[in-house]
Amino acid sequence: MILTQLPAEFQAAKPIIETIEAAGYEAYFVGGCVRDTILGKPLHDVDIATSAFPAEVKQLFKRTVDTGIEHGTVMILDHGNGYETTTFRTESGYQDFRRPDQVTFVRSLKEDLKRRDFTINALAMTANGEVIDLFDGLADMEQGILRAVGVAEERFHEDALRMMRAVRFASQLGFTIESQTEQAIADNAALLAKIAVERTRVEWEKLLMGQHPVAGLTGLLTTDLYRYMPAMADQEAMLRQLMALPAWHLPSIESTWTLLSWTMQRTDEAAVRQLLKTWKTSNELINHVTAAIKALMALKHNGQLTAQENFYTGLEALKTANQVATILGFGQDQAQLVQSYASLPIHDKHELAINGGDLLKAKLVTPGPMMGQILAACLQAVVMKQVPNQQDALLDFARMVADSKNH
Numbered sequence: 001m002i003l004t005q006l007p008a009e010f011q012a013a014k015p016i017i018e019t020i021e022a023a024g025y026e027a028y029f030v031g032g033c034v035r036d037t038i039l040g041k042p043l044h045d046v047d048i049a050t051s052a053f054p055a056e057v058k059q060l061f062k063r064t065v066d067t068g069i070e071h072g073t074v075m076i077l078d079h080g081n082g083y084e085t086t087t088f089r090t091e092s093g094y095q096d097f098r099r100p101d102q103v104t105f106v107r108s109l110k111e112d113l114k115r116r117d118f119t120i121n122a123l124a125m126t127a128n129g130e131v132i133d134l135f136d137g138l139a140d141m142e143q144g145i146l147r148a149v150g151v152a153e154e155r156f157h158e159d160a161l162r163m164m165r166a167v168r169f170a171s172q173l174g175f176t177i178e179s180q181t182e183q184a185i186a187d188n189a190a191l192l193a194k195i196a197v198e199r200t201r202v203e204w205e206k207l208l209m210g211q212h213p214v215a216g217l218t219g220l221l222t223t224d225l226y227r228y229m230p231a232m233a234d235q236e237a238m239l240r241q242l243m244a245l246p247a248w249h250l251p252s253i254e255s256t257w258t259l260l261s262w263t264m265q266r267t268d269e270a271a272v273r274q275l276l277k278t279w280k281t282s283n284e285l286i287n288h289v290t291a292a293i294k295a296l297m298a299l300k301h302n303g304q305l306t307a308q309e310n311f312y313t314g315l316e317a318l319k320t321a322n323q324v325a326t327i328l329g330f331g332q333d334q335a336q337l338v339q340s341y342a343s344l345p346i347h348d349k350h351e352l353a354i355n356g357g358d359l360l361k362a363k364l365v366t367p368g369p370m371m372g373q374i375l376a377a378c379l380q381a382v383v384m385k386q387v388p389n390q391q392d393a394l395l396d397f398a399r400m401v402a403d404s405k406n407h
């Protein structure tokens with residue numbers, strides 16, 4: 001198979017391969033970029049594999065970065081782009097395909113491809129677009145089959161994350177996991193427990209955001225792999241609930257975790273935090289999801305959000321909440337929601353026309369907790385459009401609040 005009309009990313013990278021070839025070595029595009037091009041999907045990175053050893057690669061190019069030189073990876077910088085170039089290799093004793101304990105550089109493409117995870121990921125392509133298919137990846141691709149290269153068991157022992165990758169690709173591509181490969185996942189599922197949570201998380205997110213999430217979830221259930229994911233051992237019913245939702249698509253990591261927290265009945269702030277901590281997500285994500293879940297609760301129970309709820313949720317988390325509410329069957333018109341947020345008199349507490357200093361100057365309070373309470377009352381009154389966001393009006397209002405507190 002020869003691919004004509006290669007995407008621009010390959011055109012830009014072609015001179016790199018040609019330079020390596022001119023020096024007498026082999027070099028190919030490999031992995032996900034070849035798979036995605038054949039499937040007509042957008043590319044995110046272009047990986048190159050070569051028979052040249054790292055030191056040999058470095059001699060050929062002016063600007064390189066040692067991104068993972070002990071594993072054979074050198075980044076070549078060219079016209080503002082970076083290309084990861086990895087020497088053909090075999091390896092052993094590793095838990096992470098990208099960072100094995102022991103690497104042996106080899107000069108043969110076949111050796112390199114045969115320790116890759118799935119046949120559709122073991123394709124290589126020359127600079128001219130000729131696809132090199134040593135493990136029948138093209139036939140599997142055509143039939144929509146995910147099949148481990150060689151003995152599945154060995155591939156999963158090399159890197160247990162590959163079992164998560166299998167169900168993730170099932171979801172992204174709508175492919176079926178071939179039966180021996182699936183059996184090997186069922187047999188080796190417990191190995192997943194040893195994989196770094198962050199790596200498992202990325203695959204879990206990609207699975208849920210895929211175009212065929214039910215295919216991925218089915219794979220998790222039939223192999224029992226879900227039992228070895230963080231905080232998932234007892235979540236069979238939750239997975240079935242997700243599968244039963246009418247056709248859904250999650251557009252972001254934020255909406256993914258919001259739907260998960262909701263379906264796992266983690267709806268109070270502490271429970272959401274605990275779940276996301278277990279999965280080692282960022283604090284930024286935790287804050288976003290906690291806000292979105294609060295809004296989701298309000299939407300579920302009241303059918304709409306108050307001005308105050310809009311204000312405290314913030315626009316991004318509001319959108320997330322509504323995306324998830326839509327999946328769950330109680331979403332609102334997104335444009336209307338954005339409109340009602342936009343119509344809030346202020347969007348941040350710093351926009352309030354008075355601050356603590358103003359209250360002191362007007363001798364309305366002395367420093368202390370009372371000041372915070374009065375400012376909070378002012379903020380609430382402005383958000384609810386009970387008082388205009390103007391200094392005079394707010395000082396009058398603050399005086400009233402202070403008086404009522406003093407009596």
Ligand SMILES: Nc1ccn([C@@H]2O[C@H](COP(=O)(O)OP(=O)(O)OP(=O)(O)O)[C@@H](O)[C@H]2O)c(=O)n1
Nearest residue numbers: 031032033097115116117118121122159161162
């Ligand atoms: N655990 C892994 C990870 C990667 N690979 C190989 O390395 C390539 C590139 O890896 P990566 O970019 O992580 O995955 P992709 O398959 O490219 O998928 P994505 O779309 O997520 O980039 C894969 O295609 C596969 O050949 C592997 O064999 N085993």
Ligand SMILES: [Mg+2]
Nearest residue numbers: 031032033045
């Ligand atoms: Mg990739």
